[in-house]
Amino acid sequence: MKRREFISLMSVAVGWPLAVRAQQPALPVIGFLNSRSSDVDASFLTAFHKGLAETGFVEGHNVTIEYRWAKGRYDQLPAMAAELVRKSVAVLVSTGGTVAAKAAKAVTRTIPVVFTTADDPVKVGLVDSLSRPGGNLTGITALFIEAASKRLELLHELLPRASTIGLLVNPTNPATLIESSVVQSAARGHRVEILSVSTDRAFEDLKQKQVDALLIAADPFLFARADQLVALAARQAIPTLYFRSEFAQAGGLISFGSNFADFFRVIGLYAGQILRGAKPSGLPVQQPTKFELVINLKTAKALGLTVPPSLLSQADEVIE
Amino acid sequence: MSVQRLRFHGLFRKYFLVLFLAVVIPLAANGISEAWFGYRDQRARLDQLLGVEARSAAARIQGFLDDITGQLGWLVQLPWTGELDERRRIDALRLLRQVPAIVSLTLVDGSGRERLYVSRIGLNRTESHTDRSGEPAIIGARSARLWYGEVSYYRGSEPYLTVAISGNRPSVGAVVAEVNLKLIWDVISSIRVGQTGYAFVLDSPGRLIAHPDISLVLRGADEATLAPFQAARQAVGPTSAGFATSHDAEGSPIAVAAAPIPGPDWTIVVEQPLTEAFGPIYAALWRTGVLLLGGALFAGLLAYALARRMTQPIRLLEEGTERIGAGQFDHLIEIRTGDELQRLADSFNAMAAELAVSQERQERIAKLKRFLAPQVAELVDRKGDDGVLEGRRTEVVVVFCDLRGFTAFSARAAPEEVMSVLSEYYDALGAIITRYAATLTSFSGDGLMVLVNAPVPVDEPAVRAVDLAVEMQVSVQELIVGWRERGYRIGFGVGLAMGPATVGRIGYENRFDYTAIGSVVNLAARLCASASDSEILVDATAAEAVKDKRHVHPIGMRLIKGYDEEFLVYCVGFTQRPQAS
Numbered sequence: 001m002k003r004r005e006f007i008s009l010m011s012v013a014v015g016w017p018l019a020v021r022a023q024q025p026a027l028p029v030i031g032f033l034n035s036r037s038s039d040v041d042a043s044f045l046t047a048f049h050k051g052l053a054e055t056g057f058v059e060g061h062n063v064t065i066e067y068r069w070a071k072g073r074y075d076q077l078p079a080m081a082a083e084l085v086r087k088s089v090a091v092l093v094s095t096g097g098t099v100a101a102k103a104a105k106a107v108t109r110t111i112p113v114v115f116t117t118a119d120d121p122v123k124v125g126l127v128d129s130l131s132r133p134g135g136n137l138t139g140i141t142a143l144f145i146e147a148a149s150k151r152l153e154l155l156h157e158l159l160p161r162a163s164t165i166g167l168l169v170n171p172t173n174p175a176t177l178i179e180s181s182v183v184q185s186a187a188r189g190h191r192v193e194i195l196s197v198s199t200d201r202a203f204e205d206l207k208q209k210q211v212d213a214l215l216i217a218a219d220p221f222l223f224a225r226a227d228q229l230v231a232l233a234a235r236q237a238i239p240t241l242y243f244r245s246e247f248a249q250a251g252g253l254i255s256f257g258s259n260f261a262d263f264f265r266v267i268g269l270y271a272g273q274i275l276r277g278a279k280p281s282g283l284p285v286q287q288p289t290k291f292e293l294v295i296n297l298k299t300a301k302a303l304g305l306t307v308p309p310s311l312l313s314q315a316d317e318v319i320e
Numbered sequence: 321m322s323v324q325r326l327r328f329h330g331l332f333r334k335y336f337l338v339l340f341l342a343v344v345i346p347l348a349a350n351g352i353s354e355a356w357f358g359y360r361d362q363r364a365r366l367d368q369l370l371g372v373e374a375r376s377a378a379a380r381i382q383g384f385l386d387d388i389t390g391q392l393g394w395l396v397q398l399p400w401t402g403e404l405d406e407r408r409r410i411d412a413l414r415l416l417r418q419v420p421a422i423v424s425l426t427l428v429d430g431s432g433r434e435r436l437y438v439s440r441i442g443l444n445r446t447e448s449h450t451d452r453s454g455e456p457a458i459i460g461a462r463s464a465r466l467w468y469g470e471v472s473y474y475r476g477s478e479p480y481l482t483v484a485i486s487g488n489r490p491s492v493g494a495v496v497a498e499v500n501l502k503l504i505w506d507v508i509s510s511i512r513v514g515q516t517g518y519a520f521v522l523d524s525p526g527r528l529i530a531h532p533d534i535s536l537v538l539r540g541a542d543e544a545t546l547a548p549f550q551a552a553r554q555a556v557g558p559t560s561a562g563f564a565t566s567h568d569a570e571g572s573p574i575a576v577a578a579a580p581i582p583g584p585d586w587t588i589v590v591e592q593p594l595t596e597a598f599g600p601i602y603a604a605l606w607r608t609g610v611l612l613l614g615g616a617l618f619a620g621l622l623a624y625a626l627a628r629r630m631t632q633p634i635r636l637l638e639e640g641t642e643r644i645g646a647g648q649f650d651h652l653i654e655i656r657t658g659d660e661l662q663r664l665a666d667s668f669n670a671m672a673a674e675l676a677v678s679q680e681r682q683e684r685i686a687k688l689k690r691f692l693a694p695q696v697a698e699l700v701d702r703k704g705d706d707g708v709l710e711g712r713r714t715e716v717v718v719v720f721c722d723l724r725g726f727t728a729f730s731a732r733a734a735p736e737e738v739m740s741v742l743s744e745y746y747d748a749l750g751a752i753i754t755r756y757a758a759t760l761t762s763f764s765g766d767g768l769m770v771l772v773n774a775p776v777p778v779d780e781p782a783v784r785a786v787d788l789a790v791e792m793q794v795s796v797q798e799l800i801v802g803w804r805e806r807g808y809r810i811g812f813g814v815g816l817a818m819g820p821a822t823v824g825r826i827g828y829e830n831r832f833d834y835t836a837i838g839s840v841v842n843l844a845a846r847l848c849a850s851a852s853d854s855e856i857l858v859d860a861t862a863a864e865a866v867k868d869k870r871h872v873h874p875i876g877m878r879l880i881k882g883y884d885e886e887f888l889v890y891c892v893g894f895t896q897r898p899q900a901s
Contacts, residue, residue: 122475130477131540147441186443284477284538289502290420291440310406313414 027064028091028275031084031111033104035096036224037071044095044264051268055276063275070100072221074172077103085111091271094139095264097220098124098175105137112280114270115139116260118218118243119175120146121285130285138280140266141287142258144218144243145179149186151256154293155213155241156190157311158254162212162239164191168229170219171196179217197222203232214240216247218257226250239303248294248319253303254311258288292316331634335627343619351608351615355601362601370513370563370577370590370597377511377519378579378588381530384421384507385583388499389466389485391419395495396487400429404436404447412438421503423480426496428452435493452496457484461494468584471501471523473540478502479529481584502537504530517574517592524585526550545569552576553589565594633661640668649676687832699776708775709834711824716774717785717816717862718841719758720848721749721792722767724811733808741803741810742766748795756788761835767848771836774823782818782865786872789814789856790894797854797896811853817844818862846880847889856892863890 032048034041049059057063066087068080081103084092092113094104101115105126113136121127121141128134130141155165167183169176184192193209206214216222216229223244230251233240241254248255266286274280293311296319300307312318395411412425416438424439432453437445452458460467461484469482479501486494504521508530511519521530528549531537539545548569555566556578563577573594578587595602633655640653649672655665681701688697688709700708723745730738749768753760757778759771772788773781796812803810821838840859847857863872871893877886 130475131473131538131542143441149443150439150441153443282539283535284540286534286538287475287478289500310410310413313410314417316417 027062029087029089030063030065030271030275031081031087031089031092032065032067033070033077033081033084033092033094033096033100034068035070035072035074035077035100035220037069038067040224041096043261047261047264048093048268048271051265051270052272054265054269055272057272057275070096072224074099074221078106081107091274093267093271095267097173098126099173099220101126101137101139109136111136112274113137113139114267114274114280116142116264116267118142118144119178123178124175127285130287132281133283133285134281136280138270138283138285140263141285142218142260142263143287144257145175145182147243147257147291148179148182148215148218150291151215151241151243152183152186152190154254154256154311155215155239158241158305158307159213159239162190164193164209164211166193166195166206166209166211166214166238167217168195168197168214168222169217170221173217173219173221175219176217183215203236206236206238211238214238216240216242218243226252234299234302237303239305245292245294245317248296248299248317251296251299253296253299253305255292255294257291259290259292260288262290263288294319332627332631335630336623339623339626340619343622344616347615347619348612351612355605355608358604359601362598362604366575366597367562367577370575370592371579373511373513373517373519374577374579374588374590377508377590378581380507380511381504381521381581381586381588382583384504385468385483385581388419388421388497389483391415391422392425392483392485392495392497395425395427396485396492399489399491400435400493409436409438409446412436416440421499421501423474423498423500425498426452427493428458428496429493430491432458455496457482457496458494460484461486461496462490466583471527471529474500476540477538479527479537479540501529502534505532505534505537508532511590513590513592514596516596517590519588519590520549521581521586521588522549522553524587526553529586549589552591553578553587556589566591568593633657633665637661637665637668640665640672644668644672644675647679649673649679709825711822713820713822714774714777715781715819716821716823716836716838716840717772717781717818718821718836718844719770719772719785719789719792719814719816720767720844721770721789721796721812721814722765722848723796724813724853725809726766729808729810737808741808744799744802745796748799749792752788752791752795756784756791758785758788759834762833769835769841769845771823771834774821774836775834780865780869782862783869785816785818785862786856786858786866786870786892789816789858790870790892793854793856793894794896800853813848813851813853814856815844815847815849815851815858816856816862817841817847817859818865819843819859842882843880843887846882850878850880850889854896856894858890858892860888860890 038045052063059065066084066089068084070076070080077100081092081094085107089111092104092108092111094100094113095116098117098119101117104113104115115126115137116139117124117126119141121139122129126137152165155162165187167180169180180194193211195205214233222229226247227250230247234251239253241256242248242252243255243257244260245255245257270283273283293315294317295307295311295315297307298319395415408427412427415425416422424437424442426434427436429435432451434448434450434452437448457467457469465486467484471479471481474480481499481501482496483499484494484496508519508521509532513519518532520528523529526546527541528537528546536545548567552566552574555564556576557564563575566574566576568574568591574591575594575597576589576591578589581588636653636655640651643651651672653665653668655662685697685701688700745766753770759774761769761771770788772778772785778784792814793812800810800812817840819838819840821836821840823834823836825832825834827833843859847859851857858872866872872890873893874888875891876889878889879886
């Protein structure tokens with residue numbers, strides 16, 4: 001066989017399967033935008049895939065997912081959202097707080113967006129109403145911020161004598177302002193000190209400001225730093241109430257908030273339904289119904305606290 | 321032919337139709353009745369099934385509510401005395417934990433004042449002493465012990481129900497609970513009707529309270545979303561008797577049944593796609609259809625084969641009779657059906673054989689009649705063989721006769737006249753030959769040769785031959801009178817001789833003649849030639865044979881042409897019949 005013939009044959013043999021692969025219909029692409037990192041949201045991802053599977057979609061099999069992790073750098077979210085829109089994804093799943101949802105809303109008015117938010121999505125302008133989102137956005141709200149006053153109440157029940165409550169916030173998250181005002185209006189005679197994580201000395205300020213107990217504001221970045229926060233609280237021996245059960249499970253004293261990991265399934269479900277042709281404007285924004293109170297008795301013992309039975313009776317999980 | 325073909329097809333079609341219908345009609349009747357009864361049974365079964373599903377689903381929804389009210393009952397057992405005690409507060413908080421659907425609880429004392437409010441998300445209140453006695457929940461609970469409010473939508477999305485329950489005496493007060501109905505989803509989504517059917521709950525104004533697709537419920541009071549559900553409930557009607565058909569949101573037909581949930585006055589509707597609900601009957605219909613089609617096909621084949629089997633012998637008979645009719649008597653109609661048709665065919669065959677024999681005889685007689693007297697021909701035929709015509713040597717009397725002066729006449733006269741004379745001449749002679757049962761061997765022009773005593777022997781052949789000759793002379797002489805009047809000079813002479821001769825058939829293919837060969841023939845011919853008009857010359861042998869019976873007289877020795885010596889020749893005397901004129 002002459003060399004030229006051989007080469008042309010080889011190119012046919014190599015080129016043919018490529019051509020066949022190119023002819024296959026392209027899988028629908030889901031853009032997955034997250035303000036944190038993949039290791040933090042692993043349990044959420046599992047729930048998300050479970051929701052997708054309920055509508056018959058399996059990643060890599062009949063759907064492709066493009067992940068973008070901002071790793072706490074919220075300023076990168078708009079660029080990442082824009083990049084996913086340029087890739088003309090079928091659905092843009094924007095998770096990890098209102099910041100990510102807003103970044104997604106800012107870059108597209110046509111591509112369906114499924115968001116998660118801790119705020120009231122109507123108040124922050126993501127949707128027209130919960131029952132009829134109206135635009136190209138729908139999703140779930142964790143109601144973390146709505147539960148902020150309840151967290152303060154629980155903290156008061158745990159520590160009836162605490163007069164100064166600290167609220168640790170992430171000032172880059174606009175939800176901070178809302179949560180601060182909610183907590184302050186529910187304070188009823190308590191003094192609320194707002195502490196910002198942007199200052200390195202946030203925890204050093206605790207003693208100086210005579211803070212008796214600490215609330216952690218609902219914020220994706222703060223959640224991403226859960227272990228650090230729990231360690232700092234332990235070092236400062238400050239009773240702290242968190243917004244997600246993961247904190248208490250990691251050694252935090254007490255947490256109250258919706259079971260978000262389980263709720264994350266709805267995001268996958270909605271993304272799948274939209275891929276099947278549903279309009280986001282017709283998919284109501286869902287609210288959690290399950291709120292979990294988790295008390296870590298080991299931490300309480302370390303802090304020398306006695307948890308009243310009224311609290312223990314309400315606890316969904318007690319870590320001993 | 322075409323008419324016959326038409327009739328034949330008609331018979332085939334008749335047989336085919338009768339046989340086909342005989343199979344198909346009972347088959348179809350059976351299939352259709354089975355399908356009809358199957359359909360009715362399936363409807364009845366569906367009625368029952370959906371009814372049971374609806375009632376059991378209603379019971380489960382009622383169970384969900386009863387569970388809540390049962391739990392609430394714990395809170396209205398102790399009378400209110402003095403301050404709110406811690407245990408009552410803890411009980412309320414524990415209840416919140418125990419029943420996830422309850423969003424908030426309001427405990428009211430005997431005078432209708434709020435003593436405790438605990439909420440899942442909102443802030444708790446204690447001892448607010450707000451007067452709630454005027455609220456419908458408290459009034460309702462006081463009058464009926466258990467009161468269900470209207471469904472409202474929290475933030476326009478989640479359906480909430482207010483449930484109020486009072487204790488068995490006024491002093492224990494009442495409890496008002498806000499229930500998040502979204503949690504019915506756990507119950508409603510576990511209800512499956514058949515494979516893909518499900519249930520949903522509507523309240524009395526027709527709002528959707530529970531549906532396996534929670535997003536439909538969360539849309540709140542949305543007319544477009546609710547329309548198909550309300551239509552489904554409307555289709556069932558208020559009596560809830562049996563199932564009805566309606567259309568779901570996608571417009572597909574569904575079977576629906578409903579049952580009331582008496583507590584909050586809701587209705588649960590179960591629905592199943594009609595294709596699935598009637599799946600078994602569709603399958604049965606399909607099966608029946610296929611069987612019917614198969615049956616019809618089989619019946620068609622059977623009818624075709626049978627009709628063919630039945631008409632085939634008839635067709636063979638028809639064809640056979642046609643061929644026999646056309647003269648093909650050797651045609652055999654072969655039918656081996658072992659029934660009347662075979663018998664008919666056999667008799668046709670026998671008939672054809674007889675016809676063949678008969679025709680053959682007819683043909684033979686016709687052939688024999690050409691040279692034999694008809695009665696001789698009949699005789700030969702009756703004997704069954706023409707052995708008599710075989711060549712043999714026998715004693716015969718040969719009679720020759722011809723017209724005198726005919727050659728000259730025929731040269732002068734017009735052909736019509738010649739033919740007319742010959743016609744009269746042969747008519748006369750033919751009748752006589754036939755009467756005397758003599759054998760005409762040949763004729764040419766005006767002369768003819770007749771044999772007596774061959775092929776069939778007769779008594780006294782010489783006498784008969786002489787009488788024949790006399791008769792001929794008499795008849796022809798009568799004709800001659802007429803001819804002479806017309807100016808034709810024609811005479812008639814006869815010669816006959818008796819002696820042994822070889823007789824038999826000569827000729828080729830179908831052209832056979834019966835003739836005699838021998839000197840007696842020559843002699844007779846010579847005698848005829850030498851006979852003058854109205855003379856009958858006879859040889860000695862013949863004369864000897866008739867001498868006592870007929871009048872013959874010798875006319876002396878005559879030298880006959882072809883013979884060396886002279887013969888004594890006799891002349892037959894006869895009297896002419898008196899002239900008619």
